[in-house]
Every structure is written in structure tokens, then in C-alpha cells.
Amino acid sequence: MANFRDTILEGYPAKVFKNRKDHIVELEGEDNPIEANRRTVPGIITSRGCCYAGCKGVVLGPIKDIVLITHGPIGCGYYSWLTRRNKARPGSNGLDLIPYSFSTDMQESDIVFGGVNKLAKAIDEAVEIFHPRAVFITATCPVGLIGDDINAVAAAAQKRLGVQCVAFSCEGYKGVSQSAGHHIANNQFVKYIVGTGEERKMGKYPINILGEYNIGGDAWEIERILNKIGYDIVCTYTGDASVDDMRNANRAELSIVQCHRSINYIAEMIETKYGVRWMKINFIGLKGTMESLRNMAKFFGDPELIERTEQVIAEEFALIEDQFNAHKERLKGRTAALYVGGSRSHHYQILLNDLGISTILAGYEFGHREDYEGRKVLPFVKEDADSKNIESITVEPDEKNYHMYIPKEKAEELSKEMELDYYNGMFYDMKDGNVAIDDLNHYETEMLLEKLKPDIFFSGIKDKFVAQKNGTLSRQLHSYDYSGPYAGFNGALNFARDVDMGVHTPTWTLVEAPWKKNPMLVGEVLGG
Ligand code: CFM
Numbered sequence: 001m002a003n004f005r006d007t008i009l010e011g012y013p014a015k016v017f018k019n020r021k022d023h024i025v026e027l028e029g030e031d032n033p034i035e036a037n038r039r040t041v042p043g044i045i046t047s048r049g050c051c052y053a054g055c056k057g058v059v060l061g062p063i064k065d066i067v068l069i070t071h072g073p074i075g076c077g078y079y080s081w082l083t084r085r086n087k088a089r090p091g092s093n094g095l096d097l098i099p100y101s102f103s104t105d106m107q108e109s110d111i112v113f114g115g116v117n118k119l120a121k122a123i124d125e126a127v128e129i130f131h132p133r134a135v136f137i138t139a140t141c142p143v144g145l146i147g148d149d150i151n152a153v154a155a156a157a158q159k160r161l162g163v164q165c166v167a168f169s170c171e172g173y174k175g176v177s178q179s180a181g182h183h184i185a186n187n188q189f190v191k192y193i194v195g196t197g198e199e200r201k202m203g204k205y206p207i208n209i210l211g212e213y214n215i216g217g218d219a220w221e222i223e224r225i226l227n228k229i230g231y232d233i234v235c236t237y238t239g240d241a242s243v244d245d246m247r248n249a250n251r252a253e254l255s256i257v258q259c260h261r262s263i264n265y266i267a268e269m270i271e272t273k274y275g276v277r278w279m280k281i282n283f284i285g286l287k288g289t290m291e292s293l294r295n296m297a298k299f300f301g302d303p304e305l306i307e308r309t310e311q312v313i314a315e316e317f318a319l320i321e322d323q324f325n326a327h328k329e330r331l332k333g334r335t336a337a338l339y340v341g342g343s344r345s346h347h348y349q350i351l352l353n354d355l356g357i358s359t360i361l362a363g364y365e366f367g368h369r370e371d372y373e374g375r376k377v378l379p380f381v382k383e384d385a386d387s388k389n390i391e392s393i394t395v396e397p398d399e400k401n402y403h404m405y406i407p408k409e410k411a412e413e414l415s416k417e418m419e420l421d422y423y424n425g426m427f428y429d430m431k432d433g434n435v436a437i438d439d440l441n442h443y444e445t446e447m448l449l450e451k452l453k454p455d456i457f458f459s460g461i462k463d464k465f466v467a468q469k470n471g472t473l474s475r476q477l478h479s480y481d482y483s484g485p486y487a488g489f490n491g492a493l494n495f496a497r498d499v500d501m502g503v504h505t506p507t508w509t510l511v512e513a514p515w516k517k518n519p520m521l522v523g524e525v526l527g528g
């Protein structure tokens with residue numbers, strides 16, 4: 001029988017075959033190159049979003065004390081309004097503007113005659129009513145097409161109103177996915193936000209949490225654990241974030257990076273500009289959480305912190321262990337397929353593994369090659385190698401970057417020594433014979449459900465019901481289906497409970513896919 005990859009590819013006409021063949025990989029051995037971060041075939045039903053979604057919705061969306069204006073027709077603002085479940089509550093300045101959707105609601109006349117006056121008026125109105133700590137303006141496709149100069153509008157408004165106004169030229173059509181939007185947001189942060197904060201007294205072990213967006217309350221659970229250990233959290237980018245805290249990111253000693261895809265740029269830029277070192281961590285899964293906490297303590301190298309970390313790990317684990325194991329007992333041996341943006345398809349394999357569930361297929365919507373294949377980097381290597389935890393390691397540094405590329409064998413040897421295995425891509429946690437698919441489309445989704453028959457399909461809203469109607473349990477790994485948090489110790493238990501309920505609900509005995517009863521018409525590709 002043809003293998004799964006061939007079975008998928010057989011269904012494609014020649015041109016599509018040529019495009020898709022390198023995006024689908026059956027893993028074998030060490031070296032598994034995959035095509036990623038490329039333009040989607042027009043007409044294929046992709047689950048990807050756009051540049052505006054990555055900038056406005058993902059990176060800027062969770063900041064609670066700014067007015068975030070969508071300059072464009074109302075749909076873009078409306079469909080990115082509260083769908084991501086990035087939770088927030090008012091901070092010390094009392095502001096939480098997350099429930100609002102601000103848009104200039106561009107009409108035909110604005111497209112023809114220009115929308116800058118309407119935008120300026122919208123900024124005036126919003127500042128007068130809401131008194132935000134800053135105004136961020138995001139561009140949608142027509143803004144770039146008609147040439148509205150949002151940077152000039154922002155500069156004039158800032159002068160007029162005395163409130164910081166920053167423009168983000170994240171027109172939806174830029175790049176090939178959300179990923180371009182992340183990069184644009186990161187660039188503006190470094191240019192206009194980081195390093196503009198008021199001096200504040202720093203506590204012990206000051207850190208930034210980067211790439212954590214508080215979906216379903218994840219950041220709150222991570223912060224709870226870190227506070228308990230004794231870290232001073234300077235700011236979070238950008239879950240439940242205050243822009244004024246974000247301004248002080250340069251004052252931390254370490255940035256921990258949860259989602260690498262959306263925020264790696266800023267981690268590196270803050271390090272280059274201000275010398276704040278960064279470390280990739282993962283608070284999804286028990287093993288991930290424990291290892292991350294230990295690596296952080298090791299970075300600071302203080303014996304007191306190392307001891308306190310072990311204490312908190314033991315305490316937290318003891319609180320959930322019995323219940324977690326009870327769920328594990330009911331779940332182990334199941335199989336899963338995962339398809340999420342650019343980070344979770346890797347992280348959740350670690351939590352599933354804690355539960356004895358193996359991942360047979362995984363893919364990213366917009367991950368880059370390094371998110372799959374890994375990027376062999378060594379953190380904290382400076383020319384003078386002054387870091388506390390690498391005294392015994394000498395490596396030739398490259399010209400500029402402390403996070404250097406080094407030979408693979410050397411990287412593996414060193415990362416073993418330092419117990420830092422989070423610089424690996426998703427393939428590191430997958431086995432031979434597992435399948436990886438980049439930018440999975442709906443035809444491929446149906447094929448995977450039919451041929452690989454995973455017990456659970458973890459993905460997003462666009463394919464959820466394809467799986468459910470097929471009789472396969474679906475859980476959303478973007479929004480957590482109204483549940484969460486899933487990060488940290490309590491999050492792992494919530495996840496185990498939700499998956500256990502989903503797998504064992506008696507509903508499945510009552511569901512029969514319509515095509516199991518009645519024959520259906522099957523389309524045929526002509527000229528393929
Ligand atoms: Fe990072 Fe994210 Fe993800 Fe992402 Fe997203 Fe998201 Fe995601 Mo949806 S920032 S890459 S652009 S972890 S919104 S919180 S769930 S696709 S895997």
C-alpha cells in the first residue's frame with residue numbers, strides 16, 4: 001500500500017503536487033528537510049490568516065491599556081474582536097480596553113478620497129473618551145492600496161494630543177501568513193516602546209515573559225508559579241499587558257520566551273540593544289514546566305533560588321499528581337494529530353506525552369523551517385563568556401550574535417551538558433514514521449482523519465467541525481474551546497480533564513457520520 005504521503009499527493013493535479021510535495025514529510029532519521037513559510041496555493045482551503053491578524057490580533061491585541069485602532073473596513077476589526085480569548089483584568093491604572101473593538105469603519109468614499117482625516121478624528125475621539133496610555137493604529141489591505149499615510153497621522157496626533165501614537169503598517173496582503181505581522185509588531189516595539197519606561201525599583205531575579213498571550217488564563221498560571229518562587233516579573237509580551245510595564249523590558253536580566261515564532265525577533269533585538277539575555281522555555285506540560293523552571297534557576301545560578309524552585313515544583317506537583325495520573329490511566333495509548341500556528345503543535349506534544357498519548361501527525365500553519373527542524377543555537381555565549389552557567393564551556397563566538405550557530409554534534413553535546421533542550425524544533429520530539437504537514441489544507445485534513453484515524457484532532461475553528469462530523473474528537477488548541485488555563489501545573493490538569501471528558505463522552509455512540517449511511521458523490525480531478 002502506498003504510504004500516507006503518497007496517498008495524499010496522488011490526489012493532486014501536477015502543479016499542486018509540485019508545490020505540496022515538500023510540505024509533507026514522513027520522518028526518518030536525523031535529517032528531515034521541510035518546505036515552510038511559503039505562499040499558499042491559491043484556491044486551496046488553507047487555515048492560515050493574514051499579516052494584519054498576526055500583528056493586530058496576535059501580538060498587539062492582548063495589551064489592555066491602549067486604544068488599538070483598525071484602520072479599514074469594519075470586517076477586519078469585527079472578526080478579530082475577542083475571538084482569541086486573550087484574558088485581561090484592569091491593572092494599577094484601572095484600564096482594560098480589551099472588550100472594545102476600535103475601527104475607522106472605512107466606506108467607499110474613504111477608499112476613493114482617502115481615509116486619513118477619518119483616522120485622525122477617530123484617534124481624537126478615542127483619546128477623549130478612554131484616556132488610553134497609548135494609541136496603536138493598524139493598517140488593513142486597502143490602507144496600503146490607497147496610500148493612506150498612517151505614520152504621518154500617528155505623528156501628528158501624538159503632537160496634538162500628548163499621547164503616544166504608533167502606526168503599524170501590517171496590511172493583510174504582506175508576506176505569506178500571520179508571521180509577517182508578528183515581525184512588524186516586534187520592530188515597532190523595539191523602536192518605540194522598549195526603553196521608554198520610568199525607572200522602577202527592581203526585585204530579585206527580574207524577568208520578561210515573552211510570547212505568552214494569556215489565552216484562557218495561561219499567563220496568570222505561569223505568573224502564579226514564578227511569583228511563588230520569587231521572580232520579579234517586569235512585563236509580559238503581551239498577555240494581560242500594560243504598555244507602561246512593556247516599556248521597561250530593557251531593565252530585566254533575562255527574557256524567557258514561550259512562543260518563539262511570534263516574538264523571537266524582539267528577544268534577540270533586546271539582547272543586542274540592551275544585553276538582556278533570553279532563554280526559550282515551555283510551560284506546556286509537566287515535564288516542560290519543571291525543566292523550564294530548573295533552567296531559569298540555573299541561569300541565575302543562586303543556590304537559594306535553585307532550592308526554592310525544587311520546593312515549589314515538589315509542592316505544585318504533589319497537589320495535582322493523583323488526579324493527573326487518574327486521567328493518564330484512562331487516556332494512555334491514544335493517538336493524536338495536532339495542527340496549530342507556529343509553536344503549540346510542538347509544545348502540546350510534550351503535554352500529550354505526559355499523558356501517554358502519542359502524536360502521529362503534527363504541523364504548523366506558518367512555522368518557519370527552524371520551528372520544525374530546530375535551530376542549533378547555544379544561549380549565553382558571549383565573547384568574554386561571563387555567564388554564570390557556562391564557565392566550563394568555551395566555544396568560538398560568531399561575529400555579532402551571542403546565540404550562534406554551532407556544529408550540530410557540538411550543540412547536542414553542549415545542550416546535554418546544560419540540560420537545555422528547548423532550542424530544538426518540533427521534529428526533536430517526534431518519532432520515525434510520524435508525519436509532519438506544513439500549511440495543512442482541508443483536503444489533507446480529511447485524508448488524515450480517514451487514513452490515520454487519530455483518536456483526537458487538535459486544531460482551530462476552521463477545521464474543528466470537519467473532524468467532529470467525521471466522528472473524531474476535536475479540541476481547539478488556539479482558544480481551548482472556552483476552557484483553560486492549560487499552562488503550568490494546574491493547566492496540565494485542566495487539559496487532562498478536558499481530553500478525558502472528550503474521549504469518554506457517551507455522545508460518540510450516538511453520532512454517525514451521514515456518509516456512513518448514504519453513499520456520497522466523490523469528485524474527480526480532471527487533467528491531473
Ligand atoms: Fe505563538 Fe500563539 Fe502559536 Fe502564534 Fe496564533 Fe495563538 Fe497559535 Mo492561534 S502567538 S504561534 S499566531 S503560540 S493566535 S497564542 S493559538 S495560531 S500556535
Ligand code: HCA
Pocket residue numbers: 049050053054057083084085178341459460461462476478479
Ligand atoms: C489568528 C488567530 C487564531 C485563529 C484561531 C483559529 C487564534 O490566527 O488570526 O483558527 O481557530 O488563535 O485565535 O490563531
